[in-house]
Amino acid sequence: MSTVELHTLTGAYAVHALPDAEHRAFERHLRDCEACAQEVRELSATAARLGLAVAAHPPLEMRERVLREITTVRQEPPVHERRERSGRGGRTGRWPAYALAACVAAAAAFGGAALWQNQLAQDARQEADRAQRQNQQLAEVLSAPDARTASGELAGGAHGAVVVSESRNRAVFLASGMERPPSGKVYQLWFNDAGAMRSAGLMDPSAGDGAVLLDGPVGRASGMGITIEPAGGSAEPTSSPVALMDFPAA
Structure with missing residues (x-):
């Protein structure tokens, strides 16, 4: 193998x-x-x-x-069988209903x-x-051979970086030291499509460090953003961005 x-x-x-x-x-x-x-x-x-x-x-x-x-x-009635035992009269065996x-x-x-x-x-x-x-x-x-990286400071002293591959048409967000969101809230990632924000998935609320594959193709997005949203996420941002990052230039 x-x-x-x-x-x-x-x-x-x-x-x-x-x-x-x-x-x-x-x-x-x-x-x-x-x-x-x-x-x-x-x-x-x-x-x-x-x-x-x-x-x-x-x-x-x-x-x-x-x-x-x-x-x-409705149950079918059981079949009765007679068995001779030690020369005595047979008796009917029944399984109670x-x-x-x-x-x-x-x-x-x-x-x-x-x-x-x-x-x-x-x-x-x-x-x-x-x-x-x-x-x-x-x-x-x-x-990916064409992977490009941009990094920056996030709120609360955290650090973030985004890696973009044009050939894969995907992006990865890397976080370090992010605080946990408030109870009942979650960090939501967004693609920035010329000012219009397109959802790119949710981060694990318990993980302040790690890598997240953004959900969906990069397409024509020029950057990404992070907001705090209700658990389960939102169709569009409902809070000011925690971070805005431009994608690295080709």
Whole structure:
């Protein structure tokens, strides 16, 4: 397996989805590749947080709904069989209706929980895959031959830099020392399209340092801005910019 192929296995490794041979090969690769090791740590943390939800109990209304619907389903009567035991008269074996209903309810409840847990596991894998793709795109911008960088001071003594790749048509914002936004608020990034602000995604409220891949193509944007918005973001800026940065000239 080539090194290029090994670089693509971080997501599968983080969720323990690699065959034994690939698992061993990737662990040897991890010893020499700090970029993959960092990506695995981030994806494993994400998978672990989502994995906590998998252990949650199914909602109470699921059990009540199953028990309620059982009473409306007509059951076929059981087949009676006679069994001769030790020469004595046979006797009819019957499974009481309430026992059958209880088993059906239990099976439905456990089946529903299993489907629910399976969906959460799929969500974890999709989130890991999404993070892997985003990290790969971020790395491609930062390592692009035509990557250009501009830096500046932000509010509160923080530092910021923006890296733009024309060939990738993407930009990355690098932050250092940014204060956490107020409770219920989030930093939102914007492309500056000749004075019109176009949303470029949200920053993690708990991360004052790190790199963020701006959401969407650079297009004709000449710079970027950062505002503080309500959690979930806004369609357009609702506060004065925390920072405005021009993109580096070609």
